[in-house]
Amino acid sequence: MKKTFKIAALVLMVSMTAVSCKKKVSDAELTSQATTAITAYPGTSVEVKEGQAHLSGVFATEADKQAAIDALKKVQGIKDVHDMATVAPVAAPVEVNMVDAAVLQKVNDALKDIPGVKAEDVAGTLTLTGTTTAANARKVKESVDALKIGKYDNKITVK
Incomplete structure (x- = not known):
């Protein structure tokens, strides 16, 4: 019995030492x-x-x-x-506004007989520029409106 007790104590001591030595x-x-x-x-x-x-x-x-x-x-x-x-949030795509090239061509074709007036893309907006008479300015407006292109910026100077 004493021998069993000593062996059990030894086993317990070895196991405790092994656990405490664990890094x-x-x-x-x-x-x-x-x-x-x-x-x-x-x-x-x-x-x-x-x-x-x-x-x-x-x-x-x-x-x-x-x-x-x-x-x-x-x-x-x-x-x-x-x-x-x-x-990181996904960056929203940068929207670049541009006037459709076909629309710009149609407007310039409509304005070809009116001297001093042209259509161009200014920051994504169709813009009419130039200097003309009051009669020609009316023709420009009627011609462009007939194309039904929607919104445009009329910066024509009437002399």
Whole structure:
């Protein structure tokens, strides 16, 4: 019985020693490993506190962000990943207004017999410019209105 007790005590002591000798990875080491895991994502960072990874920064896409989270979860010693990162908003396409070339050609064709008046695209708006008489200005308006092109800017000077 004494011998069994001594063996049990020895086994208990060896197991306790083995558990206590297990190397615990420091947060600094985990932060270093985690940072290496997300190097493919510029503009992001990670900090590890008590085994908890805190991911921050801006990702290009949601898929990139999820891939970084998955990579952090694979780092041995990280217990959980706290997502504090954002995804960059998709830039709205810049709308460039231009007068349709066919419309511009039709208007210029209608104005070809009226000297001193021309049609052009000014910042995306069909604009009539030039100097003419009152009678010709009326002809210009009637000709352009007959084309039913919609809104235009009349900057013709009447002399």
